[in-house]
Amino acid sequence: MLGIAHDDGLYQQSIMKITTVKTTANEQQSDQFENKDRQITQAVTGTITNGKDKGQQLTIKNTYMKSQATTQAYYRHQHVFLTLHRHHGEITSSTISGLKRDTSLAFVVWLTLSVLLILMRFSGAMAFLSVVVNAVLFAMAVNWNSDTQGSKVLVIFGLLAIVFAALTLLIVIGPNKQMLMTLATTIGGTALSIIIALLVFMVTNEKGVYYESMQYVTQLPKPLFLAETLLGSLGAVMDESTDIIASLTALKEERPDVTAKQIFKSGRQIGGEIMGPLINVLFFIFVADTLPLALLYFKNANSWGYTFNMTMSLGVIQSLISGIGIVLTVPLACGITSMVLGGKKPWARLRH
Amino acid sequence: MGTITALGLVLLVSMVLVSGKQGVQAFLSLLFNFGALFFAIVLMAFHLNPIVVTLVTSIIVLAMTIFLGGSDDYSTEVAFYASLIVLVVLVLVIVPVEHWAQIQGFGQEDSEDLEGMSNVLGINYLQVAMATAILSTLGAIAEAAIAISAGLAEILEQHPKIELKNLQGAGLRIGKQIIGTTFNTLFFGFFGGFLALFIWFASVHYSLGEILNDRIFVGQILMVLFSMISVIATIPLTTSAMMLRVRRMRENPNKSE
Numbered sequence: 001m002l003g004i005a006h007d008d009g010l011y012q013q014s015i016m017k018i019t020t021v022k023t024t025a026n027e028q029q030s031d032q033f034e035n036k037d038r039q040i041t042q043a044v045t046g047t048i049t050n051g052k053d054k055g056q057q058l059t060i061k062n063t064y065m066k067s068q069a070t071t072q073a074y075y076r077h078q079h080v081f082l083t084l085h086r087h088h089g090e091i092t093s094s095t096i097s098g099l100k101r102d103t104s105l106a107f108v109v110w111l112t113l114s115v116l117l118i119l120m121r122f123s124g125a126m127a128f129l130s131v132v133v134n135a136v137l138f139a140m141a142v143n144w145n146s147d148t149q150g151s152k153v154l155v156i157f158g159l160l161a162i163v164f165a166a167l168t169l170l171i172v173i174g175p176n177k178q179m180l181m182t183l184a185t186t187i188g189g190t191a192l193s194i195i196i197a198l199l200v201f202m203v204t205n206e207k208g209v210y211y212e213s214m215q216y217v218t219q220l221p222k223p224l225f226l227a228e229t230l231l232g233s234l235g236a237v238m239d240e241s242t243d244i245i246a247s248l249t250a251l252k253e254e255r256p257d258v259t260a261k262q263i264f265k266s267g268r269q270i271g272g273e274i275m276g277p278l279i280n281v282l283f284f285i286f287v288a289d290t291l292p293l294a295l296l297y298f299k300n301a302n303s304w305g306y307t308f309n310m311t312m313s314l315g316v317i318q319s320l321i322s323g324i325g326i327v328l329t330v331p332l333a334c335g336i337t338s339m340v341l342g343g344k345k346p347w348a349r350l351r352h
Numbered sequence: 353m354g355t356i357t358a359l360g361l362v363l364l365v366s367m368v369l370v371s372g373k374q375g376v377q378a379f380l381s382l383l384f385n386f387g388a389l390f391f392a393i394v395l396m397a398f399h400l401n402p403i404v405v406t407l408v409t410s411i412i413v414l415a416m417t418i419f420l421g422g423s424d425d426y427s428t429e430v431a432f433y434a435s436l437i438v439l440v441v442l443v444l445v446i447v448p449v450e451h452w453a454q455i456q457g458f459g460q461e462d463s464e465d466l467e468g469m470s471n472v473l474g475i476n477y478l479q480v481a482m483a484t485a486i487l488s489t490l491g492a493i494a495e496a497a498i499a500i501s502a503g504l505a506e507i508l509e510q511h512p513k514i515e516l517k518n519l520q521g522a523g524l525r526i527g528k529q530i531i532g533t534t535f536n537t538l539f540f541g542f543f544g545g546f547l548a549l550f551i552w553f554a555s556v557h558y559s560l561g562e563i564l565n566d567r568i569f570v571g572q573i574l575m576v577l578f579s580m581i582s583v584i585a586t587i588p589l590t591t592s593a594m595m596l597r598v599r600r601m602r603e604n605p606n607k608s609e
Contacts, residue, residue, distance in 0.1 A: 011561050031470040067473040069457040070466060081565065101570045102561075104453035111445075112577045115584050116531075123528035124584075127535045134536070138543055138550070146554040157547070164540075172532040200358045208354035216461055216548040218555050224548055232544025239533040246529075272371030276378030277421040277498050278537070280385055281491035285541040287386070288487035289575075291393060292457065292480050293465060298397035299473045308390070313356065316386065318545070320359035323382065327366045327375070 004106040008050040014082040015100060016046040016058060021076055029065070033301045038066040044074050044096065048082070053091065058082070060094055069296065072099065079103075130171040134164055150219030157227040161234050162187055168238060178249050181340055185241035185333045190234050192332070193325025194226060209317060213310045215293075225314065232286065233322030236278050237329050244271050244333040252341045260342025264334040271330030279323040286315040286322075381420035388413050389487065396475065396483070406483040410439055410490055417494040427505035430597050431497035434590035438493050439486075441589070442582045446485050449578075455571035456481035461552060462568070481571065489579040492538060496586035499530050504594045516595050523591025534583050542576045 008015040025041040045059040060082075064071035074080060079100040085093045116124040141160045145153050165186045173179040201209065211221035248267050252258055290311045297307040363382075367375030392409040396402045414435045418428050450456070456477040458466055503526040508514065514522075543550075549572070553563055563569050 012559075013561070029472050031472040033470060035470060035472045035474050037472040037474045065471055065473070067457075067471070067475050067477050069473050069475075069477045070471045072454060072457070098565060098567065099454050100565055101453050101455070101567070102564045104449060105564060105570050105573060107452075108449055108574055108577045112580050112584075115581060119524075119584060119588065120528055120531055123531055127532040130532060131535050131539050134539055135543075142547075142550045142554045145551055150551065150555075153551075168532075168536050172536075196362060197359070200355060200362060204353055204355045204358045206355060208356050214548060215465060216552045218548075218552050224551070228544050228547045230544070231540050231547060233540075234544070235533075235537040235540030238540075239537040242533045243530075268371060272374040272378075273421075273502070274495075274499070275367070275371070276374070276381055277417060277491070277495040279378065279382055280417050280421075281495050281537060282541050283382060283385060284389075284488050284491035285538070285579075286545055287389060288484055288490075289545060291396075291484045291487065292477065293462075294393050295397055295475060295480060296458075296466075296469060296473065298393070299475065300469050304394070312390075315545075316356060317359060319382075320356065320363050323363045324359070324366060327363065327370050330370050 005103045007102070008079065008100075011050060011081075013097075014051050014053060014084055015049050015079050016060075016082050016096075017049050018044055018046040018074055018076055018078050018080065020045045021074060024061075033299065035299055040064055040066060040073070042074065044080075046080075049079070053084070056091070058091070058094055060096055062096055069292070074099070126171055130168050133167055133171070137164060137167070150224070153219065153227050154223045154230075157231055161190060161230055164231075164234060165190075165238055169242070172242065173246075177340070178245060181333075181336050182238070182241045182245045185245065185329060185336055186234070186238045188332050188336075189237040189241065189325050189329030190230060192328050193233060193237075193321050194230055196324055196328075197226070197229070197321040208309070208313065210309050210313055213314060225318075229318045229321050232282065232318055233325045236282055236322060237325050240271070240274055240278055240326055240329050241333045243274055244330065245337050248334075248337045248341065260338040263338040263342055267334035267337060268330060271333065275326050275330060278326050279319070282322045282326075283319040286318045287312055290315050377420045381417055384416050384420075385413055385491075388416070392483075392487070396480065399475065402476065402479040402483040406486050407439075407443070410486060411436065413490050414439070414494055417491065418498055421494065421498055426597065427501040427594075428498070430504075430593045431494075431501040431590060434501065434586065434593040435493050435497040437589050437593070438497070438582050438586050441585050442486060442489060442493070442578065443482075445581060446482050446578055449574065450478060450482050450485065453570055453574060454478070455567050455574065457567075459567040461549065461566075485575050485578050488575050489582045492534070492579045493582050493586055496530065496534060496583045497590050500526055500587055500590040501594055504591065508598065516599060519595055519598065520591055523587065523594065527587030527591075531584070531587070535580060538576060538579050538583070542572060542579075546572050 022043045023040060024043050027039055029037045029039045041063045043059055044062050048054055048056045062074055064073050081097045083095050083097045084091050116128060141156050145156050165183055169179045169182050214221050244267050247270050248263050251266060294307055294311040297311055364379050367379050388409050392405050395405045415432060418432045500523060504523055507522050
């Protein structure tokens, strides 16, 4: 933790520690939409903390809007990255290119880990491990995607989803029949939601799907959007199938004479209870994120409909597709479990 | 028919087919939450304080999600009160961290979206960032609170005379069962949503240092971590709320239902 607060030397880019900040101007601004804001100019003085200019003092002008949507205020004690312009080795002008945020990020990671380990101990460590494993795989897949110029995005992330699910379930459940059933349900439920989404897209001719409103797009948007949706719902579908199948397996252990039909029925009941809250988890993750952009659209005098289409609609579509996956996972989990554990069907024994 | 309407219909029909009345309730709660979120954005656009709007919206959303999602009365009530306490804890973490990390507003990666837009907004985007972080965790808090309280209610039903100390252990056990899969729900939910951003980082060849200090990246990771913290906090807080409730019921058996 303390190390990261003093890691300035690791960066190539010059870093300055701010020692004083003076406000030099503060004036009212307004635009053609009658929005009002204040534009503030500050003189930021500090000392460079790394590289060959270490120790040098600089004063840099920074102008920002009080709302800080696209510009930013700086304060004393902050560490900031600099862009320096030189002439014959002497610094002629400099601008602040951004705040150093790694310390605050590391602090919150540390906080999360501490709470997790203190409270959950081994289970917490396993939960964290599975997230780390997934994050590493995710980074590898992102690189693979870039190496192939995004032409195989759906294949890559479809495969990745299967690997993700298998690894995570191995960590969470362990290598057994229950894990295989959960894996089959997870893959089936996620695939089903994407297939249904594609069918609906075909029927409606993608009316009201504004791919142009996707952010940070550097490749063909439609497959990228589907890959995002696939990954987004994978965790929830996995969560749900784990819950349902674990409960049903426990039920079978408690009452070995339970029939396939009873297993199906009680799985449906468990599923019905968890699917609603789970869909809302994803909805808030997908849609709350669009708040800053939606506000920007509103304040630029766009209508409610246009703002919705350009900012929130893709998140809503993602929530709906994931929702369909989450709902259909319930009968899928019940069906697979009752067939495998119910014991009547001949191929149930083959699966084992 | 628009795609959103068609997908909504498919969702409604499958919900009803799979779990009848509960399916209708689940659909209504989703619809309601969308309405609440949209309304909150409109209020913020009319310059109401983003934090105040968010807190009021959060309380309403938690109530609707929990009461429309859970099954029996007293466990949903416990889940609701616990979720409110988690909300307070979350705000206490989010406010100082967002002041520190300063991830509000848009980054250089958003330039395309910002083209031709006025940035004279008059809305405090630091507060908007806090609002976004709080709102994005609401579903996770509600889900975890329901899971813990429903699990505890089931144990209480089977062992009505269970000692409070044992109930506490049971709460933690249920928590351990859900934490692994819940983390993955959050991880994939967030990372799936930001796949495009990560592909951007890879194709523009950001250095590790640039990524770790990037406004958008740090903002996203903080949101994942905030929701993880709130799920972890939900476990002991819901258990405590349930213990309090059980103790009261045992002390005043006449008042309880």
